[in-house]
Amino acid sequence: MAGKTELSGNIYLITAVAVLGGALFGFDIASLSAILGTRQYRCYFDQSPSGQECGGPRASVQGGITASMAGGSWAGALASGFLSDILGRKRAIMVGAIIWIIGSVITCAVQNIPMLIVGRVINGISVGICSAQVPVYLSELAPPSKRGRLVGCQQWAITWGICIFFYVSFGASHVDGPASFRIPWGVQMVPAVLLFAGMIPLPESPRWLARNDRWEDCLAVLTKVHGQGNPDSPFVKREYEEIKEMCEFERQNADVTYLELFKPNMINRTHVGVFTQIWSQLTGMNVMMYYITYVFGMAGLTGNNLLVSSSIQYVINVAMTVPALLWVDRWGRRNTLMVGAFFMGTFLYINAAVLATLGGPAPEGGLDGIEAQSWVITGPPSKVVIACSYLFVASFAPTWGPVSWIYPPELFPLRVRGKANALCTSSNWAFNFALGYFVPPAFVSIKWKTYLIFAVFCTAMLVHVFFMFPETAGKTLEEVEGIFTDPSGPKYIGTPAWKTRVDYHRAAALEQGAIVDEEKLTQTASHHQETADKTGTATTA
Template identity: 25%
Template sequence: MALPVELPAWVPQQSWLACTILVLTSCVTSTTLGFDGSMMNGLNILPSYTDYFTLTTATLALNTASVWMGSVLAGIGYAKVPDWIGRKWALFFGAVLTIIGVVLQTAAQNIAMFVIARIIIGFGTGASSIAAPVYLAETVPVKLRAVSLALLYDFWYVGGLIAAGVTYGTAKMDSTWAWRLPSALQGLFSLMCIILIPFTPESPRWLQSQGRSQEALLALAQTHSNGNVDDPAVTVQFRQIVDTLAFERSFEKPTFVKQLVNSSSTRKRLFLVCTVAVFSMLSGNNIISYYLGTMLEQAGITDSTTQLEINIILNAWCLVVSIVGTAMADKLGRKGLAAISTGLLTVFIFMVGALTKVYGNSTNNSGIYGTVAAIFLFQGAYSFGWTPLTVLYPPEVLNFGIRSVGMGVYTFLVNGVGLMVTFAFPFALNAIGWKTYMINGAWDVIELVVVLIFWVETRGRTLEEIDENLDGEVHSVAPKLQAILGVAPEERGEIVDAMELRKDKEIDVRGEVREVVKD
């Protein structure tokens, strides 16, 4: 299928390299947020930060939670931007906004300036949270989709580990640079995104939706077959994309609200996305992510240096466990991974609550460090499943027509819930202490039941093939990708040839003859 289009010289010819740059570019969101969570954990421990702003419980929560406010706004105001300008450039502008916020945060002179800066950072990372998962899901090969999307949020702990080390190192500074320097370094990941993004291809599905078929096929080949547009697997996937998008366009395009009201499939997709948004924030992990210092104080560890050291070790532990969970995403499946993770973290959060009650005000070192061990086990259980699934599952269950808006809804909800719990937990920990963990554990039981009953498995399928699980029908006459990958290379051409014989005779849902996949 020869095309009069040459591979751009600035995009890597090797698919593995193109996919690697794609992942690194998209990971800016989670790395920045991970850095932010760990940085605020560290800053909330540092007297140079708390004394400079004269923080109370309310202003401590406001300074910490304001980043979620910006992300909530992004969920509303940025949802359609990836559909308008493309996934790639939507991610680019999200990174630019984040850098603007970082500069203001570093220069903050009072609480108001600090909060406004963090709202801008939140809007930038929220914008990236919409664009990055959609971009990766639509661009990388099926065999790499789980790893790529899971790594996207595994990088939370890369940012967290870096921030933990930085705040530990700056803690001994006597000036405000003890907290300004970590704030400034938060922008490095967005800068990396801006530098790398010119070397990545645009989403082939978005290009096809814009009628740019030749560019779409080329972008698909760049990440799947080292630029070979004649590769049978590329041909089949491109046909699936063309057919599915043509099917979606064959109906009068309703508004998102109307589609949500009239389509049970759309409602099911949004329900699944919303479960990920809520569960990933309300499993108890946000207590540890932002208020580890308070938890450790209640557990009996009051030395700030020791708390910072535990913060570093915890982030390293979570990074390792999340990578293990990522490696298991295709073996266990999305539903199995979520169920195992939720079941384990439920047990461990009850342990944290019980040990905090018994040993929190004691001098029993064994009990105190048993509490710390339970915190590590809980965070490890969360990291094993929910960290990879946070942005792996939502873009998989959303079809192209609602994928960007659906991720906007996801971003609004996940950050709205994050804002609520980040602001509320300091008051809960101060008021009821260990009972906070028990209440959260009871909620986690509900999460497990929902996952087991309602989740739909998506592993091993292209985004177009997943539609069959949710719509009950396939929207393409192309064979499934596994039918190509599971046969000898010399036989693949015969399957593609058989598909091509039908391409000009296909009748769409309106009964009109339409041509697809033109050379």
């Protein structure tokens, strides 16, 4: 029985271990971002024209090296849906950890660019699996009032991975020769080892157990995680019955394929989940993460000053993710996404305007022989570019960063959740691949207009979220299903997305056992919705 064999039911400990899968992605971003500007890397993988030295790979090749990880992640994310349904959420994550170790061995021993790409593709497969299934695993274990906070820890782990490993790579950059990048690429195996070992005593998702008719184990996990060992806890009983009802309803849909996600009753939520991940990439955050050394190099920073200034954004990323972990379940998903899109777009428009009016083309071949550093801005205007870059990161960190992982798993019913989140996450990696490849050549060919493109995307996503993204905060996963399919549910069901509301206080009360009979609560919810209908604004129950 699961309750006798599993060693941990503390949801925060479970989260701390599982989100190490996010740290893998962060380690990869930082190890490449900190290394690609170093002389050791540029000399070892040099493709400069004759007469130049240590210019590093050509812009198009560097784009391919960067994008190779995302290409592997796309494949890994798609495969993770099948893997997770067959093996379970927990074991799928453990498989991802093993694959990461294999990829890290190859990149650590790299001899040339093709070998580097192969290692990064394998690492990407691991990241694809973990990035798709860790949010599913946590969302299926977390109580509704804490689901956003706990799943959002995936993004926080990514930011910590980026920040920590940037400084590891920065320290290694002072080592002569290829060891300067072999050391960090070898050290990045450590979190994967910890992830694999740490997952062993953790419980499996109770919803996956239920779908596989392991009802005794399902109840044991719910009791351990949500009932503090008390199977008679009102919340445990309510959660167990809701899972049971949902599984019974889904018996007739036992055979699930990716095609089901495109059927009329599912296409709306599929479009919302997929675009959540697509928009998170089209914010332009990858420009700041992967290629910040190029951006700051064009602003006149060089050497250690360049790397240290670049690292400040990683510290900002870590710190500014914390407010979302504390309050995203109160803020809701919609408002958080719209506020983030507005501020990110604002800072990108400012950067584009400053670069266009106060900057100029770099010498032929790029600054310091780096082709992608094709624009120059100096003096006070360069400080504006750097400041707006920091503010952009500060806008992304508490908004699209965590919510893009929190939101998609909440949208789908149990029978398709593993495959649905795999599809949504694969969309993330498909665009990550495209942007990783696109940005260095874009800096060469369209220069400052690269910022303008991403600013327009931020404007478009603000409008899209307002009209099409319903609120899911504070609802159980089974209740979220009712938003899309249950015509007999509360009054807000079926209303436009901008009139859906956050149910944080209701969820917290139910978890604490403060509310057993929901009749009074439903009346209160109806009153709130009537108010929203009259005012045209969302209210919080």
